[in-house]
Amino acid sequence: MSSVADLIAALPDLAWLDADEVRLRQTSYWDASPLQACALARPRTTQQVSELLSRASSSAQTVVTHGGRTTCVDGVRGQADDIVLSLERMNRILEIDCVEGVAIVEAGVVLETLQEAVAEKGMVLPLDLGARGTCTIGGNVATNAGGVNVLRYGMMRNLVLGLEAVLPTGEVVSSMNRMLKNNSGYDLKQLFIGSEGTLGVVTKVVLRLEPSFSGREVALVALDSFDAVLTLQAHARRHLTSTLLAFEVMWGSYYDAVTGDGGHRAPIAPGAPYYALIEAVADESGGGNGLVSLLERSLEAGTLADGAVATSERERLEFWKVRDDFERILEASPVFLYDISLPLRSVNHYIRDLMHSFAERFPEGEMHVFGHLCDGNLHLFLTPKAQTSNPDDVRQAADEAVYLNLSRYDGAVSAEHGIGREKKGWLHVSRSEGEIELMRRLKRMLDPANILNRGLVFDV
Numbered sequence: 001m002s003s004v005a006d007l008i009a010a011l012p013d014l015a016w017l018d019a020d021e022v023r024l025r026q027t028s029y030w031d032a033s034p035l036q037a038c039a040l041a042r043p044r045t046t047q048q049v050s051e052l053l054s055r056a057s058s059s060a061q062t063v064v065t066h067g068g069r070t071t072c073v074d075g076v077r078g079q080a081d082d083i084v085l086s087l088e089r090m091n092r093i094l095e096i097d098c099v100e101g102v103a104i105v106e107a108g109v110v111l112e113t114l115q116e117a118v119a120e121k122g123m124v125l126p127l128d129l130g131a132r133g134t135c136t137i138g139g140n141v142a143t144n145a146g147g148v149n150v151l152r153y154g155m156m157r158n159l160v161l162g163l164e165a166v167l168p169t170g171e172v173v174s175s176m177n178r179m180l181k182n183n184s185g186y187d188l189k190q191l192f193i194g195s196e197g198t199l200g201v202v203t204k205v206v207l208r209l210e211p212s213f214s215g216r217e218v219a220l221v222a223l224d225s226f227d228a229v230l231t232l233q234a235h236a237r238r239h240l241t242s243t244l245l246a247f248e249v250m251w252g253s254y255y256d257a258v259t260g261d262g263g264h265r266a267p268i269a270p271g272a273p274y275y276a277l278i279e280a281v282a283d284e285s286g287g288g289n290g291l292v293s294l295l296e297r298s299l300e301a302g303t304l305a306d307g308a309v310a311t312s313e314r315e316r317l318e319f320w321k322v323r324d325d326f327e328r329i330l331e332a333s334p335v336f337l338y339d340i341s342l343p344l345r346s347v348n349h350y351i352r353d354l355m356h357s358f359a360e361r362f363p364e365g366e367m368h369v370f371g372h373l374c375d376g377n378l379h380l381f382l383t384p385k386a387q388t389s390n391p392d393d394v395r396q397a398a399d400e401a402v403y404l405n406l407s408r409y410d411g412a413v414s415a416e417h418g419i420g421r422e423k424k425g426w427l428h429v430s431r432s433e434g435e436i437e438l439m440r441r442l443k444r445m446l447d448p449a450n451i452l453n454r455g456l457v458f459d460v
């Protein structure tokens, strides 16, 4: 019997799918090709994950962990001889404690499910991102997800108080801390946050919750220059302070593309160079400290070219759709998504340089830019529209245009999506050889047989 058949026979309770059933799933949100793996296991308990990994490690069987498969960096694609470990049946919300402000969940809980359960109790789960209906808390931890509220609450690294993980060799590390402060030795949970499932499988998570607020105000504004964008974000941070929830910027070509013919309704006229979507906690005091007063002052000062404030929840969601729903851009093929970060002062220079070099290499190409500006985080959609027989060359040329210039501007090749397989050739742009070597040593120590998420982030 093969080692996989042995494994399946030894662990019959894992709701296995065979290779044919696995192929009925698509690889990921972005990649519609059939998933490759020789079997897929769906454990229900940490003990089952532990037994699976322990046996896989002993037989050098490779394993790829799956959450909601919304990875933007080719983080869940397997080979035909891999086993997939899906957390989909470990999806229970174990506790929501409003007094302490914590939620304890299994890793396979879908983000939106938890957001809704927490909201019912009058609290807020600080994490929010476009893939909320599909991505899981375990995947959010593994990728150190960011999203639209980082400005106020921080990334996943700031939101996880404790977790439980299973090492590639099967040992369970329980670090289910639920306190804000705990300086007792190494903070081991951080090893598993953002390491993209290479060091262990996250099985349970303790998350920090925040008190709810009465409402949100959202505005969409048009600006004539990038200096005006920078001025507005500085004023928003100063005047709205901690009530500022999101400050998202869209370059004009992105806004025009998603609101053009047959697209989303344009809340304000297209054609401006920049648009900002600003969300803040509603100002109930009447004291004029809210978003509307900020916009009035900015209009008077000439910072804004145009603007609209959502007058209902339906309209608020419509405004967000313009920012979140970019399906129309994805209709072109191929289209490459990038997620980079830059110091704010460098954003405009970098994008101008990139537009220039991209247009030189791909005269027919299109480039759409948007992002979480206050975090220095930009998402780029590059559509080269190149006539070539070798798609790999096109991808390489687009990657070079984006990444080669980044170190000159002190930027990073990944702001929030991680490295996965897609960016591992560029890790050296953002991390020194010494840092990468230390990552390798940690990986070798915790995963001596190199079975878990092999080939992600770097080669051992």
Ligand SMILES: Cc1cc2nc3c(=O)[nH]c(=O)nc-3n(C[C@H](O)[C@H](O)[C@H](O)COP(=O)(O)OP(=O)(O)OC[C@H]3O[C@@H](n4cnc5c(N)ncnc54)[C@H](O)[C@@H]3O)c2cc1C
Residues within 6 Å of the ligand: 029, 064, 065, 066, 067, 068, 069, 070, 071, 072, 075, 076, 087, 107, 108, 128, 129, 130, 131, 134, 135, 136, 137, 138, 139, 140, 141, 142, 143, 144, 145, 146, 147, 148, 196, 197, 198, 200, 201, 202, 203, 416, 417, 453, 456
């Ligand atoms: C429309 C859209 C919008 C997005 N917006 C954002 C955004 O604003 N901010 C952002 O940060 N990301 C964003 N993403 C990317 C993606 O949603 C996040 O990376 C998310 O955290 C991945 O969660 P997942 O459950 O889908 O993980 P998966 O895609 O299944 O896995 C991601 C990685 O984590 C590993 N992994 C998954 N679960 C576990 C676990 N339990 N233990 C250990 N490793 C695990 C996987 O092996 C893989 O390497 C977006 C994606 C889409 C499709």
